Amino acid sequence: MSISFWTDALISDLGRRGADHLAELSSTLLDILLPPTCLLCGDGIERGDLCIDCEVSLCGSWPALVVPCQFCGMPRSKLPVPPFDQPCGGCPAKPYPFKSVTPMGIYQGAVREAVIATKRAAHGALASSLGVRLGKLIQRTDFVDQIDCVTFVPTHRWRRMIRGGPSGAQRMAISVGKVIKVPIIESLTTTRWVAKQSLLADEKRELNVRGAFRIKRSYAWQRSLNLRDQHILLVDDVLTTGATAKESTSVLMQAGAASVRLAVIARAVKR
Numbered sequence: 001m002s003i004s005f006w007t008d009a010l011i012s013d014l015g016r017r018g019a020d021h022l023a024e025l026s027s028t029l030l031d032i033l034l035p036p037t038c039l040l041c042g043d044g045i046e047r048g049d050l051c052i053d054c055e056v057s058l059c060g061s062w063p064a065l066v067v068p069c070q071f072c073g074m075p076r077s078k079l080p081v082p083p084f085d086q087p088c089g090g091c092p093a094k095p096y097p098f099k100s101v102t103p104m105g106i107y108q109g110a111v112r113e114a115v116i117a118t119k120r121a122a123h124g125a126l127a128s129s130l131g132v133r134l135g136k137l138i139q140r141t142d143f144v145d146q147i148d149c150v151t152f153v154p155t156h157r158w159r160r161m162i163r164g165g166p167s168g169a170q171r172m173a174i175s176v177g178k179v180i181k182v183p184i185i186e187s188l189t190t191t192r193w194v195a196k197q198s199l200l201a202d203e204k205r206e207l208n209v210r211g212a213f214r215i216k217r218s219y220a221w222q223r224s225l226n227l228r229d230q231h232i233l234l235v236d237d238v239l240t241t242g243a244t245a246k247e248s249t250s251v252l253m254q255a256g257a258a259s260v261r262l263a264v265i266a267r268a269v270k271r
């Protein structure tokens, strides 16, 4: 091999190592100037994005010996061992249209605080961080290999403008898709303004979202996205009555999806 080959290789290696050192130095300087803080409580942390206390509170909201029902997400006791492939006592009389629901936690304490914080655009990083944790949970399920794509419940564009960025659910879905390595698609959009579900009584929520969503069309040809035979993972922040997830699922199924599974950060539990 010629001397110039080795010279070029040496210069290239020095350049790469120089860039690596520069990136490391910038990161260290940033840590000194802006010490990392927990995305939820703001306490100083050494690494990661949440402090140990918040991490434990977020991941430990399911009491021992309790698991979520795969059909409605409500807590069900592990004892005596129930038939997990059957609906629980809390399942609605008319089954949800989604095939299963995977809630990361119960909508209380730190989980509730975190979900409420992600409603503000300033907490986009927290929404992404929660999405990573939800993605890791999905990664451990027995259906992860069947998922073709990840999508999220839609938000009206005015609400996104008021918020000043993507919705929390969208950021969560992007993180989930990255963790389980499947495409993230913006499949749904709104047909009209939708009042905030959290401000309405349970019985008014279904009416509030009825007919409010449709499949998104491509900008160029105005053709609806082709979802035929797709196994879709739908992501939302919280499951309360299920009205939004049900309406979203119905639209996806009418568009030809083979199945829709729901993944949420939190399951609201009536006391």
Ligand SMILES: [Zn+2]
Pocket (backbone or CB within 6 Å): 038, 039, 040, 041, 042, 043, 050, 051, 052, 053, 054, 055
């Ligand atoms: Zn914290």
Ligand SMILES: [Zn+2]
Pocket (backbone or CB within 6 Å): 069, 070, 071, 072, 073, 074, 087, 088, 089, 090, 091, 092
């Ligand atoms: Zn159930």
